Amino acid sequence: MNDNTSKNASPARPGMRLRAGITSGPGVIWLTVLLLLPLGALAVISFLSRGDYGETQLPFTGENYQRLLGFGLLGFDPLYPVILLRSLLLGAGTAAACLACGLPLAFFIAGLAPRYKTTALTLVVIPFWTNLLIRTYAWQILLAPESWVTRAVHALGIGTAGDALYPSTTAVAIGMICDYLPFLVLPLYASVEKIDWSLAEAAMDLGADGLRVFRHALLPQIMPGISAGIILVFLPATGQFIIPDLLGGAKTVMLGNAIEQQFLQSRDWPFGSAVALVALALVLTGIWIYAWKNRGQGQPDLL
Amino acid sequence: MKQPNLILRLIATVLYLFLYAPLAVVIVYSFNTARFGAGWHGFTTQWYATLWANDQALAATKNTLIVGVASTVIATLVGTLLGYGLNRFQFPGQRWFQWFLYVPVFLPDIVLAVALLLFYTLAQKCFGGLERGLLTLILAHVTFQIPFVAIVVRSRLVGLDPALEEAAGDLGANAWQTFRWVTLPLIFPGVLAGAMLAFTLSLDDFVVSFFTSGPGSTTLPILIYSSVKRGITPDINALSTLIVLASVTGTLLITWLQRSRKTT
Structure with a gap:
């Protein structure tokens, strides 16, 4: 529980229950009806099966989860385990690549003179506030056969001239990093900005080299920003739908695309x-780990 | 801290170019004469005229704004109350609820989208009504907006000096008066930030809208998506350029507002 909450609230006082109801009530009811209930319905449906005409029917069965693990009616089929693994790898890869790009960028912005700092930061915020769909389909133009990016890549001897660079896993990865980089840079920058540089100076005075200064004097200080940034990128990226849909092909089906296919095309x-519930389980696990790591510190600010 | 060195500057420049390449290409190609393909054939503004005469685009703009404004107003009201309530009053299950609030923040859009699609379909079967349209779209948007507003407002309340509210109480203000004249003005920047975030989330949303809208409630992202699926055309680039420019203007406005508040 939050320190501030326990200080201000004394449940014994009359009227407190009413006030809690008036303030938190509408939000709690709204999220219970339109979030908790639908997610619960999803969980229940995942144990039913598909009828001949796409309707859902009884009895309760664990078949969907068996199929997800690869044990379908027609013997072992690794399709869905592979999709799951691919999505996790893509999510982790995106988070790692965004961290690798985000670290230098955050330190660069933090090191600027105050009057350039706002500008540099705003330049990261603008893509963050700009439509993800637009920023993603733009890569279709950039990676088209006749674009200068594609021609430059082909000139380097990669790929065949005249071919587009999408759909491909590389295109998906590029789109992912470009779209999620601001999500990691912003919390990371907030940490870097608060760094106590005297610790780094002390470490240098004691003869530590650059890498050691970073590892022992700086890294522990920016860890909260790093973990907030990674969780903000990894979880949504794992279930991304638009980016693999527009930049990937049949070979790069991810968790999000599998869910869409089952709901809109196969009508199963x-x-x-069941696939959606796997994504939900991932999110709950992520939040639980974060809550467990930050236990005793009240509610963290992940935003 | 020292000035950034040359390598850091170089990396930062490349990353900024990488972030802005997609935005730049959409803007540039909205002025391209070529109807198809990614080759550059010459400068024209004709696609903006085409767009202006496009009834579908105008209808989608109208829908997007209706959903955006309506959902933001509801979510800001409900979310602010929730953020305040969670910070000040206790209720059974509050601990769990505080963590549950983070689920929509991290949940992939597609999961919320299919959960709501399922929920609307079931509700329609059991109770009738609830045709998919603007109303279902607004309900869906408010659902993912509330947690963001509540979290932003609550973090603003955590940093508040309790002495200010106690002083109001000592001076004879009742709970409502204290909230209205002391707490609300103090957390107002948080409320405003939450509302801006909620509005942007609504305008940006494609996945949840795609699954919860009906034939007559197409929004701009849905229109763009279906056009892109048929092949990118210059008038879609023109539409996207206008959306990008609106986002840039909005962001600059917020930055400017925050800076002018700091200096006064």
Whole structure:
């Protein structure tokens, strides 16, 4: 529980229950009806099966989850385990690449003179506030056969001239990093800005080299920003739908695309629900780990 | 801290170019004469005229604004109350609820989208009504907006000096008066930031809207998505350019507002 909460609230006082109801009530009811209930319905449906005409029917079965693990009716089929693994790898890869790019960028902005700092930061915020769909389909133009980016890549001897660079896993990765980089840089920058540089100076005075200064004097100080940034990128990226849909092909189907296919094309809602529940389980695990790591510190500010 | 060295400057420049390449290419190609393909054929503003005469685009703009404004107003109201309530009053299950609030923040859009699609379909079967349209779209948007507003407002409340509210109480203000004249003005920047975030989330949303809208409630992202699926055309680039320019203007306005508040 939050320190501030326990200080201000004394549940014994009359009227407190009413006030809690008036203030938190509408939000709690709204999220219970339109979030908790639908997610619960998803969980229930995931244990049903698909009828001949796409309807959902009884009895309760664990078949959808078996199929997800690769044990379908027709023997072992690694399709869905592979999709799951691919999504996790893509999410982790995106988070790692964004961290690798985000660290220098955050330190660069923090080191600027105050009057340039706002500008440099605003330049990161603008893409953050700009439509993800637009920023993603733009890569279709940039990676088209006749674009100068594609021609430059081909001139380096990569790929065949005249071919587009998408759909491909590389294109998906580029789109992911470009779209999620601001999500990591912003919390990271907030940490870098608060660094106590005297620790780094002390470490240098004691003869530590650059790498050691970073590892022992700086890294522990920016860890909160790093973990907030990684969780903000990894979880949504793992279930991304638009980026693999627009920049990837049939070979790069991810968790998000599998859910869409089951709901809109195959009309197998029970199986689609099972896939969606895996993504939900990932998110709950992520939040739980974060809550466990930050236990005793009240509510963290992840935003 | 020292001035950034040359290598850091170089990396930062490359990353900024990388972040802005997609935005730049959309803007540049909205002025391209070529109807198809990514080759540059010459400068024209004709696609903006085409766009202006496009009824679908105008209808989608109208829908987007209706959903954006309506959902933001509801979510800001409900979310601010929730953020305040969670910070000040206790209720059974509050601990769990505080963590549950983070679920929509990290949940991939597609999961919320199919959960709501399922929920609307079930509700329609059991109770009738609830045709997919602007109303279902607004309900869906408010659902993912509330947690963001509540979290932003609550973090603003945590940093508040309790002495200010106690002083109001000592001077004879009741709970409502204290909230209205002391707490609300103090957390107002947080409320405003939450509302801006909520509005942007609504304008940006494609996935949840795609699954919860009906035939008559197409929004701009849905229109752009279906056009891109058919092949990118210059008038879609023109539409996207206008959206990008609106986002840039909005961001600059917020930055400017924050800076002018700091200096006064």
